[in-house]
Amino acid sequence: MSIEYEKFHGSGNDFVVVDASEYVPDRRAFAREVCDRGDGVSTDGGEATGATRESVGADGTLFLALEDQFSPPRAVMTLVQPDGSTAEMCGNGARCAAKWAAERTGADEIMLDTQAGTRRAEVRDDGVTIEMGEPSFAPGCVPLASDYDEPLVQESVAGIEVTAVNTGVPHAVAFVEDVAEVDLEAVAPEIRHADAFPEGANVTFASPRSEREGDGGFDQRTFERGVEGETRACGTGAVAIAVVARRLGRLDADDVAVFPPGGRLDVSYQGGRATLTGPAEREFEGEVASTPGPRQVREA
Secondary structure, eight states, X not given: OOEEEEEEEETTEEEEEEETTSOOSOHHHHHHHHHOTTTSOBGGGEEESXXXXXXXXXXXXXXXXXXXXXXXXXXXXXXXXXXXXXXSOOHHHHHHHHHHHHHHHOOSEEEEEETTEEEEEEEETTEEXXXXXXXXXXXXXXXXXXXXXXXXOSEEETTEEEEEEESSSEEEEEEOSOGXXXXXXXXXXXXXXXXXXXXXXXXXXXXXXXXXXXXXXXXXXXXXXXXXXEESOOHHHHHHHHHHHHHTTSOOSSEEEEEOTTOOEEEEEETTEEEEEXXXXXXXXXXXXXXXXXXXXXXX
């Protein structure tokens, strides 16, 4: 069996994209195989089309079902993460999905159906803007453990002061003096698995950029649930930084630039709703000679 795929990334947050019409008998096993950072998909196995860096594996697999009979066209997005789990929403993944759909339809507006709801995307030459919905601090929405009656705001979790918010997926956000000094792999897993978060949480650290760096805003590092490690960018995490910064009085403006390791993301937060803007690029395409069956799924 041969499965065709394409590889996209949004600010370094990268995804294997598969047309949902392709028969993949076990999506969890497939995602685990192609996303593996040691021996997953790479430019060696695909046709390079402008890839600027060696790329092995991915932060997730997007299964996309295009419904181009609608105006604007729609695409149903399912994200399966490297550990085989699914995520309700992914900001950079959604932007890559919109770019993929736009390339097939010629449209500059795409409607994406995600597990977190329907999101509208605008695709331009200089980037993709995706609606991110209404972030929520409510304990039941994050979700928090049942003993939380109020939002978790600037409370210590595993020794780190965090604020919890759902921006399509749950995030625990911590503001520090310099994100570069955080040993993310050492401190984030305990927060990610803390009792406060019964479904787990992404862990995002932010620090204010100095004026000499020109753009202001915040630097970002995120340890992603499902990837179980740091990613080069996280769109839901960038939105989480913006809305938590507003809640804590660290930000007055509606618009803010956020800088993960992979580049720049722009967040707008107005009227309780957020949008995310940034680049989305196609790296290469290829085929996987075979796909693992259900019995080959490794335990998480």
